Amino acid sequence: MKKDHVTIEEQGLRDGIQNVNQLLTIEQKLSYIDRLVDAGLTRIQVGSFVHPTLVPQMADTDELCQRIKKKKGIIYSGLVLNIRGVERAISASLEHLSCSISASDLHSQKNARKTLKEARQAFEEMVKLCQKNQIMTRGGIQCAFGCRYEGVIHKSHVLDMVKSHLDTGIDELALADSTGMAHPGQILDTMSEIVDLAEGKPIILHLHNTESKGYANLYAALNAGVRIFDTAFGGLGGCPFIKSATGNIATEDTVHMLDQMGYNTGIDKYKLAKLSLDMSTFMNQKLQGNLYELLLTEDIKIT
Numbered sequence: 001m002k003k004d005h006v007t008i009e010e011q012g013l014r015d016g017i018q019n020v021n022q023l024l025t026i027e028q029k030l031s032y033i034d035r036l037v038d039a040g041l042t043r044i045q046v047g048s049f050v051h052p053t054l055v056p057q058m059a060d061t062d063e064l065c066q067r068i069k070k071k072k073g074i075i076y077s078g079l080v081l082n083i084r085g086v087e088r089a090i091s092a093s094l095e096h097l098s099c100s101i102s103a104s105d106l107h108s109q110k111n112a113r114k115t116l117k118e119a120r121q122a123f124e125e126m127v128k129l130c131q132k133n134q135i136m137t138r139g140g141i142q143c144a145f146g147c148r149y150e151g152v153i154h155k156s157h158v159l160d161m162v163k164s165h166l167d168t169g170i171d172e173l174a175l176a177d178s179t180g181m182a183h184p185g186q187i188l189d190t191m192s193e194i195v196d197l198a199e200g201k202p203i204i205l206h207l208h209n210t211e212s213k214g215y216a217n218l219y220a221a222l223n224a225g226v227r228i229f230d231t232a233f234g235g236l237g238g239c240p241f242i243k244s245a246t247g248n249i250a251t252e253d254t255v256h257m258l259d260q261m262g263y264n265t266g267i268d269k270y271k272l273a274k275l276s277l278d279m280s281t282f283m284n285q286k287l288q289g290n291l292y293e294l295l296l297t298e299d300i301k302i303t
Contacts, residue, residue, distance in 0.1 A: 003264070005263070006229065007043065008251060009229070010043065010233065011206070012232040012233040012234065013033065013036075013044065014078075014079055015239075015248055016248065018058060020236070026060050030064070032275065032279075033046060035271065036275070037074055039271035043077065044077070045230075047079070048079035049061055049079070049088040050079075062088055062092045075136075076094065077094065077096040077138070078094050078098070080098065080099055080100075081112045083125055086126050090129075096135065097135050097137055098138040099170075100141070101119040101120065101123045101142065102142040103116075103147070103161055104116070104143040106149035106150050120161070120164065127139065128168075136171045137172070138173070139165040140173075141158065141161050141165065141175050141176065143176070143179060144176055145177045145182035146179050146181030146182060148181075155193075159193065162175075162198075163197065172203075173194070173202070174230070175190075175194065175204070176205075176230075180211050181210070182207075182213065183213055183216075184217055184219065187221050187224065188221075188224050191226055195224055202228055203226050205217075205226050205230070207229065207249045209235065209247060214248075229254065231249050232247060233250065233292075234252075234279055235247040236248065250287075250288065251267070252272040252295060255269040256269050256295070269291075270296070274296060277292055277293065280292070
């Protein structure tokens, strides 16, 4: 018998490729988006509206969004870090945005060129502009479980930011283990409190596998009541502004584990594995995901 439904937001085309040296063309990105939809993904973050010289892979996000052949029932989202990003996303006709700031002052300055105080004020302005334009808004908190520059991020500080985010009237709340420093006990403790604070509002967890704890953290979050997770096909990912950042938990690996545990995702892990294999070929290197090659090996049983 299947357990609860777990929703996956695919972030391979944003977080996943932002550190990839080989630039993807718009045609490649559009093809990947279509293939992700075909594999059963209903939420896809297609890019970020950031300065192209800082993240060259995202330089064509505006045009990409305008060229997507959107399908009913699919959420196509973008990441924004400032008001200018929101304005660009509005012009690109996106209807779902992730407005995200960091819980770390040092990371905020490196990632968004804003102090934490400035970022929190900017967050409120971003949300207001989204709401004015009827854009579904996901409020994000990066480095919520630790920072490579500052070290420990105290739970009381994160909870204060969570309350402030919720007070703006965001539609969804997302917590990110951007550095991969979180451990399962921390995730269970923190996310249990946040689920209670949210009072039914959708909670999303964004996990990186830097210290090989990503899947254990996902399990802990499931036990805390979280049912929406960010992943990236092939385990792609990493922030240009975080020391030693590595990839997200892999979409196909996550779906496989959830399948084994009896959760329903509606996602075809074999189609995802083929997509990851193609990306591996394009990059001419093995990706960080563990299963994409095994899933496509006919004489090996994957149950």
